[in-house]
Amino acid sequence: MTYQFDEQFERKGTLSLKWDQAESLFGDPDVLPLWVADMDFRCPPAIIETVKQRAELGMxxxxxxxxxxxxxxxxxxxxxxxxxxxxxxxxxxxxxxxxxxxxxxxxxxxxxxxxxxxxxxxxxxxxxxxxxxxxxxxxxxxxxxxxxxxxxxxxxxxxxxxxxxxxxxxxxxxxxxxxxxxxxxxxxxxxxxxxxxxxxxxxxxxxxxxxxxxxxxxxxxxxxxxxxxxxxxxxxxxxxxxxxxxxxxxxxxxxxxxxxxxxxxxxxxxxxxxxxxxxxxxxxSEDWLEALLNYVRGNMEYAISFIKDQMPMLNPIVSEGTYLLWVDCRKLGLNTDALKQLMYQEAKIAFNEGSLYGEQGTGFLRINLACPRPLLSKALDQFKGAIERML
Ligand SMILES: Cc1ncc(COP(=O)(O)O)c(C=O)c1O
The missing domain is CATH 3.40.640.10 (Type I PLP-dependent aspartate aminotransferase-like (Major domain))
Incomplete structure (x- = not known):
């Protein structure tokens, strides 16, 4: 079976912790959320079917x-x-x-x-x-x-x-x-x-x-x-x-x-x-997982080469596992608040700000790559634009 991970689904208005808090957390409903670790892909069909059948029981x-x-x-x-x-x-x-x-x-x-x-x-x-x-x-x-x-x-x-x-x-x-x-x-x-x-x-x-x-x-x-x-x-x-x-x-x-x-x-x-x-x-759902991993590997390669080519001041750390990309942004010379402002207000994106993970994470950002590539590409473009305007 082939799976279509490029497809974008509307998650706003679904009580999504990731998608329905842009305004309350980042001050703008249009901020693109590539932070908390859940994926913007539909589950494997077998899980969806099982949950549907169970929901149908009504008790x-x-x-x-x-x-x-x-x-x-x-x-x-x-x-x-x-x-x-x-x-x-x-x-x-x-x-x-x-x-x-x-x-x-x-x-x-x-x-x-x-x-x-x-x-x-x-x-x-x-x-x-x-x-x-x-x-x-x-x-x-x-x-x-x-x-x-x-x-x-x-x-x-x-x-x-x-x-x-x-x-x-x-x-x-x-x-x-x-x-x-x-x-x-x-x-x-x-x-x-x-x-x-x-x-x-x-x-x-x-x-x-x-x-x-x-x-x-x-x-x-x-x-x-x-x-x-x-x-x-x-x-x-x-x-x-x-x-x-x-x-x-x-x-x-x-x-x-x-x-x-x-x-x-x-x-x-x-x-x-x-x-x-x-x-x-x-x-x-094993075949779905293999397809997912291939897609995420593609996103990882895409994001790393985009960052290296277009935002050379940033240094991505290649992930061997997880769908999360850790990026060293210390060369931008921004403190934590300024980095947040750059993301939320200037670029209209939300990656996780690194000091959340301990002081050694200060100046880093964590990008959730488990999303359709067009969304990832849009978020990276917006981030790049904001950096260029700032420099
Ligand atoms: C290392 C690690 N442990 C645990 C969790 C979350 O676990 P749970 O939602 O089952 O409490 C996450 C979620 O991102 C995680 O990255």
Whole structure:
């Protein structure tokens, strides 16, 4: 089957967080939104059909998970990631971010240091701080146009007592798909200093480069023992509004504690549309995903060459994974407010402003490339025009 990702659909007036807030967030209803990570593509046909059939039932009652649902998840991870997940390792959660919060509550105490690798997805800071823990920053190092981990600084944080690490794999923003050697190095340090890992692998299916995502828990049995992995079909298949995600924990004691906390907070269970849509995604939508990845690769190439040719002061960081492009705009010499003004008021576009992801992101922008190319092209043209008028 062929898929038409160039087609533009009207999303204004659909209660879209991305499209229906241009005026309230950016001061102008015409600002083009290429920010929050959902896609401007329709879902795979199997998901749409499943949701339609379910909506037709007209009674939206409490919903159960089935063997078919668990099989769909375990077969997907076996097929795509060579990871033999056992159904009893899985717990459903309404989102990956809620799962990160639960895991932090279970694996640390108030006041503890929790390591993150900045710049990183902004809710990482919130789930640590709002749970009364402290952020221990292990900034990534930008070397030859790609981010790398700073193991020396990481080890010093561990030596100083940090016992929990929040890993983003693939990494958002910056799009690193961590190599096995990098993850193994990280894993050795975690074992040496008895650090546990919450691995957010929500972007694991969105690999653009010619490489494989390595689930952290597959490195070894002993690494799996200290790892909580947070997963979902939501980024892969554009269904974050269906609130369907799951956490994988093979360590029975850690799983028991996690499940107890899910019950304490009453955040368990599945949504009405979640399991059937997940089955349709994992069992029937693989060809759509391959087509999507090709399209996003095309957008990545398009955006990078446009920026290099037409906006040479900007430096795009090539993403190995995710549909997000991280662009170094520091040569423009603008502070955060001026960069926002340039985007929202002059260019009438909204990319994510980089300091949101930590101070190392200051002067960077994150562009969501999961949109029809004509829209991407229009947004880049408008940005270019605004820069030229400013210079
Ligand atoms: C790394 C990462 N984790 C989690 C999420 C969101 O997860 P959820 O919507 O399931 O809470 C995102 C969304 O962009 C993300 O980039």
């Amino acid at each position: 939206y009652g409490y919903t159960i998970r089935t063997h078919e649902y668990l099989d769909a998840i375990t077969s997907w991870f076996s097929r795509r990631h060579h990871w033999q997940i056992q159904p009893e390792w899985l717990t459903d959660t309404p989102g990956v971010v809620p799962a990160l919060g639960v895991a932090i509550q279970v694996l640390s105490e108030p006041g503890d240091q929790v390591i993150l690798q900045s710049p990183v997805y902004n809710p990482f800071y919130d789930v640590i701080r709002k749970n009364g823990r402290q952020v221990a920053q292990n900034p990534l190092v930008l070397r030859n146009g790609r981010y790398e981990m700073d193991y020396e600084q990481l080890e010093s944080l561990m030596r100083d007592g940090a016992k929990l690490l929040l890993l983003c794999s693939p990494h958002n923003p910056g799009g690193r798909v961590w190599d096995r050697e990098e993850l193994e190095h990280l894993g050795r340090l975690c074992e040496q200093y008895d650090v546990r890992v919450i691995s957010d692998e929500i972007h694991c299916d969105l690999i653009l480069a010619d490489k494989k995502h390595i689930p952290f828990a597959t490195l070894s049995e002993t690494i799996a023992e200290r790892t909580v992995t947070c997963l979902a079909p939501s980024k892969t298949f554009n269904m974050p509004g269906l609130n369907s995600s799951f956490t994988c924990i093979s360590n029975p004691e850690m799983k028991r504690l996690f499940d107890e906390q899910v019950q304490t907070l009453a955040v368990g269970g599945v949504s009405f549309f979640g399991p059937p849509a997940t089955i349709a995604a994992y069992n029937e």
